[in-house]
Amino acid sequence: MARLTMDVAAEGLRLAQPFRIAGYLFERFDVVVVTLRDGHHTGRGEGGGVYYLGDDVPHMLAELERSREVIEAGPDRDTLRTLMPPGGARNAVDCALWDLEAARCGMPVWQLAGLPPPRALRTTFTLGANEPALMAEAAALCTQAQAIKIKLTGDLPLDLARVAAIRAARPEVWLGVDGNQGYQAADLDDLVAGLLLQRVALLEQPLARGREAELQHYRSPIPIAGDESILTLADVPGAVGRFDVVNIKLDKCGGLTEALLMADEARRLGLGVMVGNMGGSSLAMGPGFVLGQRCDIVDLDGPTFLANDRSPAVDYVHGNVWAPGTVWGGGVLA
Template structure:
């Protein structure tokens, strides 16, 4: 098996701001596996808040190169490499390689029905409330919008109210990106209830999950940074209502499907999210999206340019043809 790894820096259309960070590019790796005429590809952006950047991912893959090129399956990969972007890229390449060898779609190998378009959220980076309201109106076809907050109580409240006034018709979620503390949560939730917000994602810092013990929220709470891998899912029960699975966090579609199984066993809702990347990184997540009640796969909309072929956004939905990621025959 031949392993090739490339690094790319993808310019964003505009700077993207969340709590504690401003992004101007999405820096990624692309893994290609070739074996006996079959090919598999995977893309990953890593996890910025864990220091899982391009250099870290490249080093992790080089460490595992010998075992990968000797021939490895997805189960063995979970034992070989830690969760994170590097494993996600290799895992995705192994899925597509398997599909190419068999001449069948990846979704068939994953044991799900033929994928169908799903409603996706479109994300608004933190900005002046009036600018965010105008951007919300600009997503005329959106049926679901997610709002990034910064942890500034007053301006966050203004942001949410302005966006809801601009788009009274949409499902609305907010992502606090760890920007709040438990003593400030009631005030935030009161604003969200007033604005008819449907989901509050990651209000507290990772490591402060126990602060939510006994906390009753009238709005469903989703864990994102708090829920990285399969190991974290059990601890979500009683603290979160929904887990946000991202392939870069958990190390690939293989583990993501296991996390969805565990969440469903515990009665938790399942959401799929993304780090900003091209359609190549959205395609494996689109497989998982078929099992999710909330889908956030808008990453390519932030980029100046996407790959071809690409996923398709239409009427507030996203769909991914097998030509984007799957067998070549």
């Protein structure tokens, strides 16, 4: 690859309203945007980092400056995986490299990745933790949603009340819940029993990262997804026997290149595959949309939390997400 120039911008994406999960309250998504130029073509990528690993904007900016020389030397995407650690900074660079290659080749990223033409994807719409009645009201107002993901806080009675209220408000939708590491192993039987009553289809990351072994012999009638426990390709084999589904996020693993490898490995090992996001604008959802073509469960609702998204933007219609090529990726079918 020819030598590149890299521009980096830090941005704060303001949320329309605060968003609560177990142990954390978000009021904005802080991201970095990397722009790579070769003198003729341009590629962009957005990284939001991983808040629970300290991978914030200052950390990402420092990592990008530390790696500036090797990035501007124009590595290919596979080489980039050896030059930068996983995280938001590498994600932004990796996605910019995909976008740049698509521009150079006049070929959309999905085609470069060897995928069939993309389809619109049913995405979950996430409800932040709040009082049950308020969450039920929000679910009722989200009329286009075919799938809803509920953020839990680790308070078992309150969490089950939240789920029951939302199920009563939306009896027809697919429901998943995200524990965000808020539970103890001793709580699982009661939690799962309560979720079964409400026809919950997915339980995401109930236990803290580092306590995966406590799931080794636990058999849940509801599939359990690993999120914080599974960051990169190296973590996928350890999911077997502990999780049923791997939640792949580009900010965790360091970009679309590694994410596609993770999806392949998860399939090989008999695991389900989910694409998630750490929040962000439509620019960050574009690469996730490509990965989502390989996934069983799609959670690409990050821009719906923003007071103002980028333009052009991904489209949300009838509970589905669609990312035109004008958003990212050089020519995804419009």
